[in-house]
Amino acid sequence: MARRENRRDGGRAARHAAKAVTPDQTDPVAGGGYQPLAAPEIERIHDAALTVLEEVGMGDPTPELARLAVDAGVILGDDRRLRFPRAWVEDMVAALPKRFTLHGRVPGREIELGAGLTHFATGGTVVRMLDMETGGFRPSTLQDVYDCARVAEACENLHVFNRTVVASDITDPLTLDICTAYSLIAGTTKPIGTGFYDAAHVADGVAMFDHVLGGEGEFAKRPFSTCNCCSIVPPLKYGFENTEVAIAGARAGFPVKMVVAAQSGATAPAALAGTLVQTVAETLGGCAIVHLAKKGAPVIFANYPFVSDLRTGSFSGGGGEIAVMAAASTQIARWYGLPNATAAGMTDAKEPDAQYGWEKGVTDLATGLAGPDIIYESAGMLGSLIGCSLESLVIDNEMLGNARQCVKGIEVTDDSLSVEVIRDVCLGGPGHFLGHPQTLELMNSEYVYPVLGGRDSPDAWDQAGRPAMRARAGDRVREILASSAPLVPAKIEDEIARRFPIRRHHGERAA
């Protein structure tokens, strides 16, 4: 329809009341309105996944995993593959914890998994940063780990900060793991996610976390970090180091994020349903590590059904195929009743352009509507999971606010149906709703307003010199970094620094 450029005037009261009320942290929202699979289709995928686990099984178990599994009734074949009887898998699913808390380092930051609410998290762990100054990619560093954490701390739509980049300026694996974990803590009070290159590092990580919380055994009481484990090498094999890390992490009290990242057409079937079958089997096979290591230990069913560009075999993070598979995987995990996560918000674009926006918008929305507990990779990533960008964190935070608003849905109550409001306005009223008390009341609860995204007119945009969103995002990042204060008390940092080779991002401070 034709739209006039001279917009309706009036509503002065509304404009006066309109303040940018951005909460420090948004509430999670309940998805589940989007169900790509019909119920019988879920059952067929589940049934096929159990057939795969029973007949094809999982290859290359570590000696410890094989021993634990055989003791528990799993069958180890002459081909060294673990084959899981159907009933065993079903018993395991029944036994896995259905609900647990992922704490923040401080109270008030915790999130509840298995409660049907969707949270957004960063992901990674990638090896490049899109440099704010040059606009090009460079290797990522420990400073980037810290800067990303600080920026995420200020992003109200990010509920969990998973490490985004590898500190490639640190070569010793133990130092790398400990420094990374500490820089996350130094940058954010939100629940974090990190990993360990070796199971032997897990104890050091817990010791450092105990220090942060004030004493031995405190981390087990307030586990504020997931232990990220990619224990599966698709198709259908265990990886040695990450299986050992998962066992050690579960026993040390970590909630284990059991990530499976097969790629359809390369490390999983090209048929989307087949990729779901295999990856559901693999994620269950990964959860089995935790279940066998410590019955009842919390584990996140984190299936990331990824896609290959079949012209090249390369990973692709941004198409509609990955969106619908992430949503379907979520639907299956919810059907199991397992605390779950998936990945969305990736893109193959190298800068925040239209492709970047729609690939993130489409994948984050499809997944959010399906309702996982956590959507990882939902902010900051670009270049097919090769790079991370500080500007992207704040840009994506705003995008997530839009997706979240859609997932939040529509409240239908006698009041919200507004029949009396409509009657008031139309029969003898002003003929518009701009100044109505309902409008003033709802303007901050029912709507979000962009900060980086522009809503000015084309003329105003032109007169302002056509400002680019990326420049605005850069300004916002610099503002956040300039105003961020040390989060770990100096005394605690001193104690940690005496025992561990951490980076003190603010130098030595007066305790």
Next chain:
Amino acid sequence: MARRENRRDGGRAARHAAKAVTPDQTDPVAGGGYQPLAAPEIERIHDAALTVLEEVGMGDPTPELARLAVDAGVILGDDRRLRFPRAWVEDMVAALPKRFTLHGRVPGREIELGAGLTHFATGGTVVRMLDMETGGFRPSTLQDVYDCARVAEACENLHVFNRTVVASDITDPLTLDICTAYSLIAGTTKPIGTGFYDAAHVADGVAMFDHVLGGEGEFAKRPFSTCNCCSIVPPLKYGFENTEVAIAGARAGFPVKMVVAAQSGATAPAALAGTLVQTVAETLGGCAIVHLAKKGAPVIFANYPFVSDLRTGSFSGGGGEIAVMAAASTQIARWYGLPNATAAGMTDAKEPDAQYGWEKGVTDLATGLAGPDIIYESAGMLGSLIGCSLESLVIDNEMLGNARQCVKGIEVTDDSLSVEVIRDVCLGGPGHFLGHPQTLELMNSEYVYPVLGGRDSPDAWDQAGRPAMRARAGDRVREILASSAPLVPAKIEDEIARRFPIRRHHGERAA
């Protein structure tokens, strides 16, 4: 998880088989997997909408509409408002056509409405073009009408071409209507959508369309254009001219696109549910015009529940609120069983940046998943429905391919579950799926590949000089325009030009 930059090698067969197979026109897909409203919520909104139509009613009916309505049992109050008894509205919904064909000018371009399949269409009708050369906005012209049609003709994911811009270089209203309609026909063979400024122009339009099809009465047999009517002035009033156009259009054999475009918080309640109540009432009130003018005439329930930025009262096209309302409106229209459309793919951004991408991606996907017959405004629009851009048409065409792929969903069959494929690959097979026959077979049916969007590596992107998507889009537009041939035979154009003041975009041609 950490991703290696050295990608898996292999799959040479797949790479050889990989050709960009882009169909001339994609098939529509069946949405409906996303249902933002629970069934009782739909019923409550319906019930409230009927209360509004019965008790508040619709103001300012034209004398003819009032007479038709009163004759049919609708109540005209002393306040000149038409009040529709509940049973009357329910009988009307039952009587409205549930399925009809929107033809293309040539066979093979037709689409079926009411069949549960989702099609993408352009929209408008806006007054500015984002100029390809200057990157700034300027008034739109008849040449833009034609150029947009030609570009849309080449966009495989656009199924309907609704006029996008106003030819502001033509001032006489009749000439404007006829020239616009002809330039659409000259540019595309897809079903079109246009409008008339005055009911008296409808007969001329039909006469011109009859000429195009080869004889009097032919358009009624092959209606290839909707008659776009914004007959409602929210809240809850009829507009004079567009009511008359709707009556004339329905009687002349047009499928009437009955568009309602209220804005929450300005011309509709700020409560999202209230906006749905009012706009459902208004769209039913608009459909009543067609029903009263010619029982059984085809009408599209085209509710566009728009949003105001409550800080300014201005229209906003890109937030999560508009996405969820468009999806909910679709769900309600499907519940009525009425051929329906809504609007998505708008943005408040002024250029194809990240905001542009996510606002379009989020709104088009949410709406697509809900499954309307047509999504208007889905390509080409920017700047809060103020402007149109040729580059945006081709960029959005690619975005729609992604959204479409997600809406298409996942085929679950014995074959697609792939248990035997997984067994083959894992037990004694190569351990990857790259060269598997299933992969080669599905690579073009299960996947889409970007043409404008990049999937190259950050290094390759850097070495190529960091090419911008917008530049690639501009190249594609120039290529389309340079290769587009006249679609209307010279002899027919000659005949039409003798009777109507049309623009001959290719000058006089040899017949």
